[in-house]
Structures are given as C-alpha cells and as structure tokens.
Amino acid sequence: MKRMGVACCCVLVLVFLAAPLLAQQAPSNPTSPEVPQAVVDRLNQLEQKVTAAQLSADNAWMLVSAALVLMMTGPGLTLFYGGLVRQKNVLAIMMQSFALMALITVMWALVGYSLCFGGDGHFIGNLHMALLRGVGAAPNPDYAGTIPQSTFMIYQLMFAIITPALITGATAERMKFSGTVLFMALWFLIVYAPMAHMVWGKGGLLNAAAGGRFPTLDFAGGTVVHVTSGVSALVCALYLGKRAGYPKQPMPPHSLVLSFTGACLLWVGWFGFNAGSALASNGLASSAFVATHFGAAAAAVSWCLAEWIKNGKASALGAISGAVAGLVAITPAAGFVSPLPALAVGFIAGLFCFWMVTKFKAIFGYDDALDAFGVHGAGGTIGALMTGIFAQMVVNPIFGDGKPVGGLDGHWSQVGNQLVGILVAWVLASVGTIVILKIVDATVGLRVSEESEVDGLDITLHGEEGYNLES
Amino acid sequence: MMKIEAIIQPSRFDSVKDALLEIGIEGMTVTEVRGHGRQKGHTEVYRGREYTVDLLPKVKLEVVLPDHLVERAVEAILKSAKTGKIGDGKIFLSRVEQAIRIRNEERGESAL
Numbered sequence: 001m002k003r004m005g006v007a008c009c010c011v012l013v014l015v016f017l018a019a020p021l022l023a024q025q026a027p028s029n030p031t032s033p034e035v036p037q038a039v040v041d042r043l044n045q046l047e048q049k050v051t052a053a054q055l056s057a058d059n060a061w062m063l064v065s066a067a068l069v070l071m072m073t074g075p076g077l078t079l080f081y082g083g084l085v086r087q088k089n090v091l092a093i094m095m096q097s098f099a100l101m102a103l104i105t106v107m108w109a110l111v112g113y114s115l116c117f118g119g120d121g122h123f124i125g126n127l128h129m130a131l132l133r134g135v136g137a138a139p140n141p142d143y144a145g146t147i148p149q150s151t152f153m154i155y156q157l158m159f160a161i162i163t164p165a166l167i168t169g170a171t172a173e174r175m176k177f178s179g180t181v182l183f184m185a186l187w188f189l190i191v192y193a194p195m196a197h198m199v200w201g202k203g204g205l206l207n208a209a210a211g212g213r214f215p216t217l218d219f220a221g222g223t224v225v226h227v228t229s230g231v232s233a234l235v236c237a238l239y240l241g242k243r244a245g246y247p248k249q250p251m252p253p254h255s256l257v258l259s260f261t262g263a264c265l266l267w268v269g270w271f272g273f274n275a276g277s278a279l280a281s282n283g284l285a286s287s288a289f290v291a292t293h294f295g296a297a298a299a300a301v302s303w304c305l306a307e308w309i310k311n312g313k314a315s316a317l318g319a320i321s322g323a324v325a326g327l328v329a330i331t332p333a334a335g336f337v338s339p340l341p342a343l344a345v346g347f348i349a350g351l352f353c354f355w356m357v358t359k360f361k362a363i364f365g366y367d368d369a370l371d372a373f374g375v376h377g378a379g380g381t382i383g384a385l386m387t388g389i390f391a392q393m394v395v396n397p398i399f400g401d402g403k404p405v406g407g408l409d410g411h412w413s414q415v416g417n418q419l420v421g422i423l424v425a426w427v428l429a430s431v432g433t434i435v436i437l438k439i440v441d442a443t444v445g446l447r448v449s450e451e452s453e454v455d456g457l458d459i460t461l462h463g464e465e466g467y468n469l470e471s
Numbered sequence: 472m473m474k475i476e477a478i479i480q481p482s483r484f485d486s487v488k489d490a491l492l493e494i495g496i497e498g499m500t501v502t503e504v505r506g507h508g509r510q511k512g513h514t515e516v517y518r519g520r521e522y523t524v525d526l527l528p529k530v531k532l533e534v535v536l537p538d539h540l541v542e543r544a545v546e547a548i549l550k551s552a553k554t555g556k557i558g559d560g561k562i563f564l565s566r567v568e569q570a571i572r573i574r575n576e577e578r579g580e581s582a583l
Binding site for chain 1: 515516517518519520522523524
C-alpha cells in the first residue's frame with residue numbers, strides 16, 4: 001500500500017509539472033496536445049509499477065490463502081474426521097481425503113479448471129482451457145484482474161479438493177476405497193463443476209457478480225461447497241445403509257485429541273477459504289476475515305450452551321462441532337455481512353446444527369457417520385439463506401453502487417434468489433449423487449463386505465494399521 | 472504357597488506396590504485389565520448419542536507367596552487400596568502346587 005501511495009503521489013506531481021506545458025502548447029494544437037515523450041514514458045512506467053505493486057501484494061495473499069485452503073483438507077479435515085472414526089478405520093478415512101488431494105488435482109489440470117471457469121455458459125464451462133491452455137502469469141480479468149491466472153487457478157483447485165472430501169464423513173467406516181475414488185471423480189465432474197460454474201463462472205445462471213439470471217450471493221462456497229457436499233452426503237448415507245451394529249453398538253470417536261487439532265486447523269485454514277475469496281488483499285478480505293472469525297466463535301458458544309442446558313456438560317466435541325458449523329454457515333455470507341450480523345449467523349447456525357445432529361438424525365435414523373449432512377448440508381443451507389437477509393451494500397456493493405444487496409438493505413427479494421440457489425444445489429447434488437451411486441454400485445461396488453467392516457478398513461483395504469503401539 | 476490376585480483401582484496401584492515393598496515383597500506381575508463388579512459404569516455423550524461404558528479400567532496384581540507372608544500381604548493391600556467407594560476391587564487367594572525358577576530349575580518356596 002505504501003508503495004502504491006508513493007507511486008500515486010509521483011503521478012500527481014508529474015501531472016502538475018506537465019500541466020503548464022499542456023497549457024502552453026494548447027493553442028498550437030487544440031485537439032491533441034503534445035506532451036513531451038519523456039513525460040509520457042515516465043507516466044507509462046509509473047502506471048506499470050503501480051500495477052505491479054498491486055499484483056505483488058494481492059498475489060502474496062492469494063498464494064498464502066491457497067496453501068491455507070489445502071491445509072483445511074490435509075491435515076485439517078483428515079485429523080478431524082480421523083479422530084471421529086473408530087481406531088480400526090482411521091487410516092482409511094484419512095486416505096480418502098488424501099487421495100482426493102492427488103486425484104482432483106490431476107483432473108483439475110486436465111479438464112476441471114476449464115469446466116468450472118472456461119467460457120460463459122449458463123450451466124457449465126467449456127474445454128477451451130483444458131490442459132491449462134493459456135493459464136499462466138497473465139491475470140484473467142473475468143475473475144481476478146490483479147493476480148496471475150495461475151494463482152487463481154490453484155486457489156480454486158483447493159476448493160474442488162475439500163468439497164468431495166467432506167462427503168467421506170457420511171460414508172465413513174463402510175465404503176470401499178475403489179468405490180470412493182470412482183464416486184469422487186464422477187461427482188467432481190457431474191456435481192461440482194456445474195455448480196461452481198453456475199455460481200462463480202462467467203455467465204453462470206446464479207452468478208451475482210456478473211449478472212446471472214438468479215443472482216445468488218455465495219461469497220466463498222456455501223452452496224457450491226457445503227450444500228452440494230452435505231446433501232450428497234445424506235443421499236450416500238441413505239443409499240449405503242447403516243454401519244454394521246449401528247445404532248445399538250457403541251461407536252464413540254477413537255481420539256477426540258486428533259479431532260480437536262483438526263478442527264483448530266480448519267478454523268485457521270478457513271481464513272484462506274473466506275477472506276481469500278475476496279481474490280485480493282483488500283478491505284473486503286479484511287471484512288470477510290472478521291466475519292469468519294466471529295461466525296465461528298458465536299456458533300461454538302451457542303452449540304456449547306445448548307449442550308450444557310440439555311446434558312449438563314459442555315463437551316469438547318460440541319465446542320469444535322459448533323465452530324465448524326459456524327464456519328460453514330458464514331462461508332456464503334463472509335464477504336457481505338458486517339461483524340454483528342456475522343455473530344448472529346454463527347449463533348443461529350450453532351443451535352440449528354446442534355438440533356440437526358442430535359435430534360433430526362435420531363428421528364430419521366439414517367447413519368451419517370460423522371455428520372457431514374448435519375453440519376455442512378444444514379449449516380450451508382441456513383447460512384446461504386441468512387446471507388440473503390444480512391448482506392449489506394456498505395460491506396460489498398455487488399449489484400453496483402447504491403443498489404441494495406440483502407434484506408437489511410430492504411432488498412428482501414434477495415432471500416428468494418438465495419432460495420433458488422439453494423434449490424438448484426439440492427436438486428443437482430441429490431439427482432447427480434443418485435446417478436453416480438448407481439454407476440459405481442454396478443461397476444466396482446460401494447460397500448465393503450461385512451467381514452471387512454468388522455475387522456476394520458485399515459487392515460482389509462490398505463494392509464496397514466494406524467497404531468502399532470507395541471512394535 | 473498361595474497366589475494373591477488383587478484387582479484394584481489404577482489410581483491406587485502405586486501405593487499398593489509401595490506397601491508390598493515395605494513388607495519385603497519384591498516380585499509381582501501387573502496387568503492392565505477392564506471389568507466391573509457391582510460398580511456401574513459411566514455414560515459418555517458424543518453429539519447427542521449416549522454410550523454406557525460399563526467395563527472400567529482396573530489393575531490386576533499377582534503375587535505368589537510362602538504361606539507365612541500371605542496374611543500380612545493381604546493386610547497391606549487392603550490398607551493401601553481402599554478408598555471406601557464402590558469399585559475398589561477384590562482380592563482372590565488360591566493355593567499354588569509348585570513354583571519353578573526357569574534359570575536354575577530350583578523348585579518350591581525357594582524359587583519364589
């Protein structure tokens with residue numbers, strides 16, 4: 001910022017210096033006053049330097065953000081989920097997330113980035129940038145004009161990795177590794193790519209920044225990441241059926257210490273996820289950073305409070321689950337809401353997800369093993385809805401200067417737009433997931449044998465154990 | 472010769488060991504075990520799901536002694552393992568036919 005300031009001052013000084021020259025020469029050539037070439041060159045140089053200074057500041061923040069978002073999957077989510085399963089399945093669940101870090105990256109380079117961000121279709125991108133053609137140091141002004149397109153590309157990749165990884169929470173402890181890999185590859189193409197393009201891609205049906213038909217406010221992926229993965233998780237849990245012995249046999253988390261560490265890493269990584277979604281190191285990034293933190297904190301408080309009142313104890317698992325629920329809910333809202341509404345979003349999300357996980361799941365009896373739907377599906381949905389209520393133009397005038405954004409600005413029809421976005425995400429995720437499950441079921445198969453489930457997936461699928469404490 | 476098997480609270484193990492050392496008993500075998508008698512387990516709640524944990528961690532201590540030491544050892548264990556609450560454990564005594572030291576094949580009480 002300081003460098004930019006200095007550069008701006010230099011430009012102003014030069015303009016003042018050049019002004020008399022312009023005035024003197026004006027009479028001789030009124031249509032195009034001749035400025036000495038030296039001044040023109042200097043101005044051009046300064047302009048380049050100003051641009052380079054901004055690019056370097058924005059790029060630094062965005063590269064850090066990309067790394068933070070990758071950290072959310074590994075080690076954040078792998079530890080969080082790893083601790084929640086039983087000891088015999090810890091490696092299997094960690095391996096599923098890690099495999100996605102590799103698999104989705106390869107697919108992203110081949111076709112993924114282009115399917116999400118190529119062209120200007122309503123529903124999905126095209127293949128013009130397949131194999132990352134033309135993706136290099138030059139910015140892509142359609143998305144982020146002040147960072148190299150390769151930075152934008154790698155940043156978006158990290159979102160595409162964590163989204164399918166979230167689903168493994170619902171299929172934990174009983175889904176084949178081969179089935180998981182095939183499922184995730186197809187899910188990325190059939191569910192994630194279209195949804196990401198519709199919400200964030202140029203010309204997308206739900207794009208709020210670039211005049212979509214139903215402008216849905218989704219700053220960092222409430223619908224694209226959390227609703228799609230959460231709803232798909234529910235469909236998977238219903239299709240796969242319950243784990244052997246559920247719910248009669250106790251299946252407590254094998255190490256809440258791992259989960260605790262993972263949740264704290266998720267919280268920190270989420271700053272890259274949400275504040276990074278400003279795609280620049282600017283005021284909006286700061287605003288999203290603050291909202292993210294406030295949302296997480298308020299939800300941790302409300303979940304604990306609910307638990308304390310109901311069970312007489314505030315549990316560690318409750319506190320971290322609440323924080324994650326708050327982070328999920330604030331994701332779509334982060335770049336649109338001020339700090340106090342962010343507290344409200346978090347507080348409400350904490351209570352809602354607590355109810356979903358403890359009551360709703362018990363009423364319907366489905367086995368969403370690690371509550372991927374109860375936290376991500378439910379939290380993402382209510383967060384996307386509340387974004388329509390709490391978004392304000394003073395935070396982010398996304399529809400243009402002076403145009404109201406959300407309900408607090410009096411633009412209540414935005415809540416309707418949010419509902420359209422949520423509905424599209426629910427329908428795409430559930431229909432897409434059913435189709436993919438049928439394909440995988442008919443080919444490599446979905447569920448491990450009962451014997452393998454009893455012995456544990458670590459030994460039977462990977463030939464290893466998580467803890468060889470006596471060796 | 473008698474074998475004393477004492478199942479005690481893990482938190483009392485150190486004082487039991489010290490009490491036995493004090494009366495000159497040097498050998499013992501210790502195992503971490505799980506179980507319950509009349510003591511009820513406790514309830515754990517994870518995201519609203521309640522689990523009853525009824526097998527609780529205990530320590531099992533085994534000592535084989537010549538007859539004249541048995542009563543003193545039992546007293547030492549009783550004194551040092553007792554907290555007065557349910558769950559303090561039990562002591563079992565049984566007769567041992569023979570003892571053999573593997574190193575030199577010594578037999579009987581001198582092998583202890």
